Amino acid sequence: MACGTALVYDEEMMSYKLLWDDPECSIEVPERLSSSYKRLQDYDLVKRCIQLPVREATDEEITLVHSHDYLQVVKSTQTMNEKELKEISQKYTAVFYHQNSFRCAKLSLGGTLQLVDAILTREVQNGMAIVRPPGHHSQRNQGNGFCVFNNVAIAAEYAKKKYKLERILIVDWDVHHGQGIQYIFEEDPSVLYFSWHRYEHKTFWPYLRESDYDVIGRGKGTGFNINLPWNKVGMGNADYIAAFFHVLLPLAFEFNPELVLVSAGYDSAIGDPEGRMCATPECFSHLTNMLMNLAGGKLCAVLEGGYNLRSLAESVCMTVRTLLGDPLPRLTGEMTPCHSALESIQNVRAAHTPYWKCLLYNEIKSAHDPSSEGDSQHSSDQQQNFDTAMFDIFLDSHMKKIEFAVPPLRTCAVLPEGCCLALPDGVLVEEKTATREHIIACSSSLPNELLEKETMLATLGKMLVILNKLLEYQTMNSIVLSPDSSVCATFAIKHVLASPVKRLLCINIGDLGILHEFDNDGEYVCLNICGTYPTGMSNRQIYLKWTESPNEYSSFFYIIFCCILPLAYNYQPDFIIITTGSNRTIGDKDISLLISLLQGLANGRILTIIPETEPKLGQKLVKCLSDSPGEKHFGPHRAPSLENIQNLKEKLDIIEKEWKMLQCSAS
Numbered sequence: 001m002a003c004g005t006a007l008v009y010d011e012e013m014m015s016y017k018l019l020w021d022d023p024e025c026s027i028e029v030p031e032r033l034s035s036s037y038k039r040l041q042d043y044d045l046v047k048r049c050i051q052l053p054v055r056e057a058t059d060e061e062i063t064l065v066h067s068h069d070y071l072q073v074v075k076s077t078q079t080m081n082e083k084e085l086k087e088i089s090q091k092y093t094a095v096f097y098h099q100n101s102f103r104c105a106k107l108s109l110g111g112t113l114q115l116v117d118a119i120l121t122r123e124v125q126n127g128m129a130i131v132r133p134p135g136h137h138s139q140r141n142q143g144n145g146f147c148v149f150n151n152v153a154i155a156a157e158y159a160k161k162k163y164k165l166e167r168i169l170i171v172d173w174d175v176h177h178g179q180g181i182q183y184i185f186e187e188d189p190s191v192l193y194f195s196w197h198r199y200e201h202k203t204f205w206p207y208l209r210e211s212d213y214d215v216i217g218r219g220k221g222t223g224f225n226i227n228l229p230w231n232k233v234g235m236g237n238a239d240y241i242a243a244f245f246h247v248l249l250p251l252a253f254e255f256n257p258e259l260v261l262v263s264a265g266y267d268s269a270i271g272d273p274e275g276r277m278c279a280t281p282e283c284f285s286h287l288t289n290m291l292m293n294l295a296g297g298k299l300c301a302v303l304e305g306g307y308n309l310r311s312l313a314e315s316v317c318m319t320v321r322t323l324l325g326d327p328l329p330r331l332t333g334e335m336t337p338c339h340s341a342l343e344s345i346q347n348v349r350a351a352h353t354p355y356w357k358c359l360l361y362n363e364i365k366s367a368h369d370p371s372s373e374g375d376s377q378h379s380s381d382q383q384q385n386f387d388t389a390m391f392d393i394f395l396d397s398h399m400k401k402i403e404f405a406v407p408p409l410r411t412c413a414v415l416p417e418g419c420c421l422a423l424p425d426g427v428l429v430e431e432k433t434a435t436r437e438h439i440i441a442c443s444s445s446l447p448n449e450l451l452e453k454e455t456m457l458a459t460l461g462k463m464l465v466i467l468n469k470l471l472e473y474q475t476m477n478s479i480v481l482s483p484d485s486s487v488c489a490t491f492a493i494k495h496v497l498a499s500p501v502k503r504l505l506c507i508n509i510g511d512l513g514i515l516h517e518f519d520n521d522g523e524y525v526c527l528n529i530c531g532t533y534p535t536g537m538s539n540r541q542i543y544l545k546w547t548e549s550p551n552e553y554s555s556f557f558y559i560i561f562c563c564i565l566p567l568a569y570n571y572q573p574d575f576i577i578i579t580t581g582s583n584r585t586i587g588d589k590d591i592s593l594l595i596s597l598l599q600g601l602a603n604g605r606i607l608t609i610i611p612e613t614e615p616k617l618g619q620k621l622v623k624c625l626s627d628s629p630g631e632k633h634f635g636p637h638r639a640p641s642l643e644n645i646q647n648l649k650e651k652l653d654i655i656e657k658e659w660k661m662l663q664c665s666a667s
């Protein structure tokens with residue numbers, strides 16, 4: 001079973017630099033690598049990773065994507081003098097060569113391929129390559145935008161050829177359009193390429209018409225190129241997360257990749273002089289976490305851009321920490337995507353509607369005329385002087401506020417007498433129990449006769465111990481197998497609401513009789529997913545009807561991304577309770593996927609309550625909660641039924657006004 005996170009780094013890739021004066025290229029400095037690595041060491045992340053040595057890529061590997069002529073040109077730079085290097089650099093756009101460029105580019109690519117090998121031979125689960133030169137701008141016949149060889153594109157070709165992969169997802173979260181990758185896979189349906197990029201209606205580098213949302217691939221590759229252009233600077237956490245929920249993730253889950261490659265550029269993070277965006281480092285934890293639920297968790301992140309050394313380093317650390325399975329820091333800031341972001345999201349969804357089943361029901365509303373658009377709520381002004389020092393001060397205080405606490409325990413379980421689940425590492429079966437008096441004192445909301453059953457009392461007693469562990473963050477998450485999950489849930493909700501927890505999110509799956517009568521007067525948000533539901537509904541007591549036919553591929557990912565996660569990210573809970581009852585209409589795998597994604601919220605603080613008659617479900621969920629390697633196989637999926645969509649749309653219309661993350665269009 002694959003486990004562990006690999007790290008590829010070698011300081012030799014710092015041995016080239018810009019030799020002459022060129023303001024456009026001066027930001028791509030060797031210190032980008034050392035400062036990232038140093039920060040990884042500061043956070044003790046290096047020693048938790050499996051170090052992989054770099055190697056030189058071979059000519060054969062380089063020419064998987066590049067022409068022999070271009071390879072010869074790069075080879076020839078090894079022996080050039082400064083004048084010749086400058087001349088050859090000027091033949092291309094925004095790129096510079098040094099005597100060591102060829103060697104470093106071979107190590108950068110070779111390191112990337114080492115990581116791909118380690119992941120696809122199951123030596124490790126995932127990993128990151130901290131390499132330079134970057135790759136995503138380079139093309140068959142030319143270097144471009146600081147890039148010499150296209151590391152990620154070659155990695156995809158390599159994986160296709162060596163491991164016979166048929167579906168690879170490339171996620172390019174660098175702030176620039178990886179046009180090099182787009183050109184290489186334009187006609188290739190086996191590689192789904194997603195890139196968001198600063199575009200500003202074609203006034204930002206590389207100023208290409210083909211970076212716009214309506215360029216979607218050609219021939220057999222039509223629909224497999226996804227461009228999300230940002231037409232304003234200042235895009236932040238809410239915009240990035242919304243782009244994932246409403247564009248990338250539904251398509252990626254439908255695509256069902258066997259490997260995820262990330263063109264991990266951090267010039268899309270706050271403080272970057274190129275990107276001028278506002279996403280904070282934690283945002284990359286969340287992006288990473290969501291992608292880890294694809295391809296059985298086989299994720300390979302490869303450094304591209306990132307020019308604010310501080311922001312770059314913190315964001316790299318967030319990515320690696322998440323790959324290692326640590327709880328995610330909470331996202332800060334208003335969770336409202338801006339108008340311009342919603343316009344872009346709407347446009348790219350409309351452009352892809354004919355090619356993706358999950359967009360089939362996308363009601364295409366006419367895009368706003370960009371010239372008539374109102375003021376963006378983002379205040380960043382690109383004309384102003386860009387003061388990197390100011391962002392250093394921001395990041396200093398921002399990073400201090402982030403809690404990196406890892407609880408001593410990952411998962412606590414309450415199991416019925418004689419129940420034997422195969423428990424993965426990191427799971428503790430709770431044996432302690434609260435006193436009868438204590439339980440009764442905490443259960444004023446429950447009818448007395450419920451407490452008369454000895455097994456119920458035993459379960460509540462242990463659950464009370466676990467609840468307190470969760471509240472004190474002694475354990476990250478927990479699972480309770482209960483004789484009556486609705487009684488347990490009611491008890492738990494009361495207990496959590498009496499604690500300092502401010503925002504509780506409850507998700508109920510199936511019928512939970514007593515809970516429906518338990519009135520929620522807006523103290524918490526409660527989402528019910530069932531086959532039938534009562535008529536009353538508010539912004540905080542939400543009923544969604546969703547049914548899956550058993551023994552078939554599921555379409556539950558659809559409602560997860562268009563509704564459940566946007567709502568949950570909008571709310572930013574600090575505690576989550578998930579309860580399953582009888583007559584549930586969604587399967588074990590779907591609940592696993594949901595729990596897996598929700599672990600990105602509330603610092604992973606989740607209490608799961610299921611009926612004790614479902615040990616098989618318990619087995620699956622306990623693995624998922626304890627982050628057992630190799631548990632994240634959720635595909636393939638299928639298109640949602642018209643009936644499900646219609647039911648959902650009706651509900652979404654009601655709550656969209658309150659929950660802004662649900663929006664996927666600007667109208």
Ligand code: X5A
Nearest residue numbers: 094134145146205304305
């Ligand atoms: C890898 C990367 C950016 C080139 C910008 C040129 N390249 N203006 O971020």
Ligand code: ZN
Nearest residue numbers: 174176267305
């Ligand atoms: Zn970039």
